[in-house]
Amino acid sequence: xxxxxxxxxxxxxxxxxxxxxxxxxxxxxxxxxxxxxxxxxxxxxxxxxxxxxxxxxxxxxxxxxxxxxxxxxxxxxxxxxxxxxxxxxxxxxxxxxxxxxxxxxxxxxxxxxxxxxxxxxxxxxxxxxxxxxxxxxxxxxxxxxxxxxxxxxxxxxxxxxxxxxxxxxxxxxxxxxxxxxxxxxxxxxxxxxxxxxxxxxxxxxxxxxxxxxxxxxxxxxxxxxxxxxxxxxxxxxxxxxxxxxxxxxxxxxxxxxxxxxxxxxxxxxxxxxxxxxxxxxxxxxxxxxxxxxxxxxxxxxxxxxxxxxxxxxxxxxxxxxxxxxxxxxxxxxxxxxxxxxxxxxxxxxxxxxxxxxxxxxxxxxxxxxxxxxxxxxxxx
Numbered sequence: 149x150x151x152x153x154x155x156x157x158x159x160x161x162x163x164x165x166x167x168x169x170x171x172x173x174x175x176x177x178x179x180x181x182x183x184x185x186x187x188x189x190x191x192x193x194x195x196x197x198x199x200x201x202x203x204x205x206x207x208x209x210x211x212x213x214x215x216x217x218x219x220x221x222x223x224x225x226x227x228x229x230x231x232x233x234x235x236x237x238x239x240x241x242x243x244x245x246x247x248x249x250x251x252x253x254x255x256x257x258x259x260x261x262x263x264x265x266x267x268x269x270x271x272x273x274x275x276x277x278x279x280x281x282x283x284x285x286x287x288x289x290x291x292x293x294x295x296x297x298x299x300x301x302x303x304x305x306x307x308x309x310x311x312x313x314x315x316x317x318x319x320x321x322x323x324x325x326x327x328x329x330x331x332x333x334x335x336x337x338x339x340x341x342x343x344x345x346x347x348x349x350x351x352x353x354x355x356x357x358x359x360x361x362x363x364x365x366x367x368x369x370x371x372x373x374x375x376x377x378x379x380x381x382x383x384x385x386x387x388x389x390x391x392x393x394x395x396x397x398x399x400x401x402x403x404x405x406x407x408x409x410x411x412x413x414x415x416x417x418x419x420x421x422x423x424x425x426x427x428x429x430x431x432x433x434x435x436x437x438x439x440x441x442x443x444x445x446x447x448x449x450x451x452x453x454x455x456x457x458x459x460x461x462x463x464x465x466x467x468x469x470x471x472x473x474x475x476x477x478x479x480x481x482x483x484x485x486x487x488x489x490x491x492x493x494x495x496x497x498x499x500x501x502x503x504x505x506x507x508x509x510x511x512x513x514x515x516x517x518x519x520x521x522x523x524x525x526x527x528x
Contacts, residue, residue: 157275161492165476169486180516181508183486185317185460187378188508189429191415192422199415207410212402213394214241214386215410218417222386225420232361234388240397241416243408244383245347245372249276250404252368252387255397256309256341257282263309263341266297268462268493268501270317270345288496294321295453295462299334310335312360313345315352315457318493318503322456325358332364342367347385350376350426352457353434365390373412375458376426377419384412433459436506436513443517444504448528459507462490466500468527476502483523485516 165183172179190196213219219239226232242248249272257263259281265273266289274284285305289295297312312331314323323331328344335342344360344367360367372385389397401407419426440461444452451464469475472489479485490501506513 154279154281157278158271158495160271160275161473162488165480165486165488168477168480172480172484177484179480180485180512180519182504182506182513182516183488184507185375185458185505186380186507187375187429187459188432188512189378191379191382192377192419192425194422194425195415195418198418199411202414203411207414210241210407210410210413212398212405212407214239214408215413215417218413219386221417221420226359226361226388230359230362232359234361235391237394238388238391240387240389240394240401241408241413242385242387242401243405244374245345245370245385246272246276247383247405247408248370248372248385248387249273250280251397251400252343252370252389253277253280253282254400254404255389255393256343256368261308262306263311264297264301264305264307265311266295266301267496268295268318268490268498269311270313271492273311286496291453294323295319296321296323296327297331299330302331302334302338302340307335307338307340309341309343311343311345313348314357315348317348317458318460318462318488318490318501319453320455320458320460320462321453322352322355322357324355325362328358328360329363332360332367336364336366344369346370347372348375348458351430351433351459353437354456357457361388368393373416373419376429377416378426378429379412379415379419382409382412382415384408384416432510433506435510436508437461439510439513440504440506440517443521447517447521447524449520449524459505461504461506462493463502463504464500465502468524470499472499472502479520479523483519485519485523 220236223234223236226234264285277284369388373379453462476489488503490498
């Protein structure tokens with residue numbers, strides 16, 4: 149049967165690593181999972197109780213933009229956390245951040261539009277762009293620029309759109325208010341659509357994350373309940389769009405998805421009342437981050453991006469290999485630790501990098517660090 153070229157996208161390498169780790173576990177090995185960006189915790193307990201109490205009621209369609217109560221609660225969240233007054237009509241509930249990216253790209257760009265992303269970055273950006281007929285413009289970043297796109301990139305690459313992430317995956321670096329303002333201004337000067345991926349907001353350490361809505365309304369902001377709210381499998385997120393774009397996005401959402409899962413939306417609404425449990429996860433992430441950073445240095449892996457937020461460390465392993473994928477396979481085989489090669493995030497320079505996630509329990513991270521140090525002992 150014939151097929152389209154839309155499916156000619158690269159595999160998500162971290163999923164291949166997960167499969168290799170699963171096979172190792174099926175063979176009886178104990179694997180420490182530092183490959184996937186998934187909290188070791190589940191959805192908040194009290195929120196699950198709220199949902200369970202409603203399971204006898206029909207869970208049917210909601211309107212395409214999502215439950216009005218959840219949209220209003222998210223708008224209130226922006227006032228509470230960022231001091232941003234936001235109308236609930238601008239909030240779009242989505243099938244995870246992935247659904248939000250598909251809606252955003254469809255609403256903002258025509259075929260062959262040039263959308264910039266700084267390498268390294270979340271790999272699905274460029275694969276979704278390719279699948280919907282858009283051009284992912286992969287722009288190198290630098291340590292001095294904290295591995296983030298720069299305002300000059302907008303004009304230099306003649307971009308129709310720009311995606312930024314803060315905290316970023318895989319580096320964990322963050323953009324401050326001045327940096328976000330400069331990027332927003334550069335986009336506005338060229339009528340370049342500005343998209344801010346903020347799915348790791350709430351998970352930062354030495355400073356608070358800044359939302360792009362604090363510097364401009366001319367932006368699509370994407371967030372998710374997967375990370376801070378620990379609801380990965382529930383596949384629910386949200387997007388903030390300019391008011392004049394709401395109906396355009398709504399028409400797309402109605403036809404592409406009908407609506408997000410009602411059960412997930414009920415759970416998400418209740419999760420906003422679980423701040424004590426959710427904030428307790430931050431203490432675990434902070435302890436894990438410190439443990440991993442110290443342990444990596446002791447293992448001879450001292451070159452990494454500054455992890456301001458999220459739950460990753462992106463490590464330069466070029467002193468030991470020029471094939472990070474094979475190096476990751478050796479670490480899994482010899483040490484029983486699953487890590488992600490940088491090629492997922494950067495097809496140009498990623499062969500020199502690994503991403504390690506510290507989202508699991510502290511005991512797992514401590515064991516993973518010990519195994520990595522043993523693996524590296526004869527290589528230092």
